[in-house]
Amino acid sequence: MYTLSVYFECMLARVTVVPLTLLGLLEREPSHGYELKRDYDNYFGGGRQLPFGQVYSTLSRLARDGKVSGGDTEPGAGPARKRYAITELGASEVDEWLREPADPEPYLQSVLFTKVVLALMLDRPADSYLAAQRASHLNRMRELTEIKRTTSSLMDALQADHALFHLEADLRWIDVTSARLEALAEMVHAR
Amino acid sequence: MTSFSLRRDPGPDGCLVEVKNLYKSFGATPALVDASLSVRGGEVLAVMGPSGSGKSTLLHCMAGIFTPDKGEVWFDGQRLDQLSDTGRTQLRRSAFGFVFQFGQLVPELTVSDNIALPLLLNRVSRKAAYARAEAWLARLGLDGLGERRTGELSGGQAQRVALARALVGQPKVLFADEPTGSLDTLTGEMVMELMTAVTREEGSTVVLVTHDARVAAYADREVMVRDGRVIDRSGAQVEVGR
Ligand SMILES: Nc1ncnc2c1ncn2[C@@H]1O[C@H](COP(=O)(O)OP(=O)(O)O)[C@@H](O)[C@H]1O
Numbered sequence: 001m002y003t004l005s006v007y008f009e010c011m012l013a014r015v016t017v018v019p020l021t022l023l024g025l026l027e028r029e030p031s032h033g034y035e036l037k038r039d040y041d042n043y044f045g046g047g048r049q050l051p052f053g054q055v056y057s058t059l060s061r062l063a064r065d066g067k068v069s070g071g072d073t074e075p076g077a078g079p080a081r082k083r084y085a086i087t088e089l090g091a092s093e094v095d096e097w098l099r100e101p102a103d104p105e106p107y108l109q110s111v112l113f114t115k116v117v118l119a120l121m122l123d124r125p126a127d128s129y130l131a132a133q134r135a136s137h138l139n140r141m142r143e144l145t146e147i148k149r150t151t152s153s154l155m156d157a158l159q160a161d162h163a164l165f166h167l168e169a170d171l172r173w174i175d176v177t178s179a180r181l182e183a184l185a186e187m188v189h190a191r
Numbered sequence: 192m193t194s195f196s197l198r199r200d201p202g203p204d205g206c207l208v209e210v211k212n213l214y215k216s217f218g219a220t221p222a223l224v225d226a227s228l229s230v231r232g233g234e235v236l237a238v239m240g241p242s243g244s245g246k247s248t249l250l251h252c253m254a255g256i257f258t259p260d261k262g263e264v265w266f267d268g269q270r271l272d273q274l275s276d277t278g279r280t281q282l283r284r285s286a287f288g289f290v291f292q293f294g295q296l297v298p299e300l301t302v303s304d305n306i307a308l309p310l311l312l313n314r315v316s317r318k319a320a321y322a323r324a325e326a327w328l329a330r331l332g333l334d335g336l337g338e339r340r341t342g343e344l345s346g347g348q349a350q351r352v353a354l355a356r357a358l359v360g361q362p363k364v365l366f367a368d369e370p371t372g373s374l375d376t377l378t379g380e381m382v383m384e385l386m387t388a389v390t391r392e393e394g395s396t397v398v399l400v401t402h403d404a405r406v407a408a409y410a411d412r413e414v415m416v417r418d419g420r421v422i423d424r425s426g427a428q429v430e431v432g433r
């Protein structure tokens with residue numbers, strides 16, 4: 001039951017992260033769909049490519065919701081020739097997403113990584129985002145520890161333990177990344 | 192000076208221990224660089240950070256074991272760093288308890304002797320001291336181990352004895368430096384569980400140094416030490432009013 005819900009959360013994370021990531025990439029400068037796909041695959045794909053179809057369906061949904069404007073169609077061309085720009089609504093959504101710590105659930109690594117790289121790309125304070133994420137993780141770990149201390153069910157305690165070990169792994173990654181932010185920023189800006 | 196003259200309520204802001212703008216170097220190595228931190232009475236505070244970041248040095252300064260090169264150390268409305276050596280030693284004995292990672296028990300003495308020792312040093316009668324030691328044995332699940340030599344204990348038992356010895360004098364502050372550092376996960380959890388349960392019952396304040404997030408999760412709050420500075424949860428350096 002628990003494992004299943006984690007699985008769905010992962011799927012959900014991928015579904016919500018792609019549009020926000022594309023928005024973040026657009027915040028640097030207006031871009032064509034193929035440029036967005038190239039940068040997405042390059043920085044965030046982790047070996048997996050984002051299908052063109054998903055890029056364009058995501059962009060058209062973002063356009064429908066007023067988060068990007070898809071003007072500048074070059075004559076005689078399909079969606080690949082459209083240049084997209086972020087709107088104010090889109091920019092404020094990116095800002096809010098970067099600023100807010102993600103819900104501390106296990107298997108967050110790809111979301112956290114995406115947020116850190118985007119924050120660096122956009123010259124946001126990645127270190128304070130990571131600190132907020134760290135605090136949020138520790139709060140959740142405190143709650144889980146409290147569950148372990150007070151529950152009479154061994155099963156609940158063991159499930160809490162499973163989550164605790166995974167959150168701890170996230171936290172270690174957060175600490176290592178905090179310590180290496182400068183080097184990562186250099187790489188991101190050197191593109 | 193008696194211990195009782197020191198038993199004052201924490202100030203209006205609720206701070207029991209406060210360090211302000213501490214600097215401490217060992218030769219050319221800066222261990223603390225403008226470190227500030229406040230601890231409220233009754234809270235369990237975790238001090239986290241990578242190894243070598245200055246956590247132990249900070250704890251030693253807060254507890255009056257080290258004198259900082261610069262800055263202020265306050266305990267219960269008093270400047271700790273301005274007390275004489277004797278004054279500080281006396282204060283440490285009466286108001287503070289300590290648990291470290293290793294090597295704090297006297298291996299040739301029995302468990303009961305080790306727990307009673309701080310009381311005997313504070314001139315409590317033998318009879319009363321051993322009675323209180325006995326009560327702590329029961330409280331920490333160490334019944335029947337009073338006559339053992341501490342060299343014969345398991346790691347978890349030894350840390351529970353160390354905890355009893357630290358708390359037997361009813362300190363206002365327990366300073367614990369990596370108390371679970373040499374224990375396995377489950378044993379470490381048991382020690383943390385006991386430590387937080389009994390200090391809450393006693394109303395003691397705890398400053399817990401650990402690099403382990405699972406251990407820090409037993410605390411009410413955490414701060415990070417990085418490169419000799421104390422960082423709060425927003426990632427900003429902690430500042431305190433002068
Ligand atoms: N007694 C000492 N003599 C020399 N250097 C020390 C001493 N104690 C600590 N240091 C140095 O001060 C820095 C901070 O150490 P410490 O406070 O022990 O860190 P932590 O407890 O976070 O691992 C380190 O660089 C360490 O090598």
Ligand SMILES: [Mg+2]
Binds near residue numbers: 246247
């Ligand atoms: Mg240390």
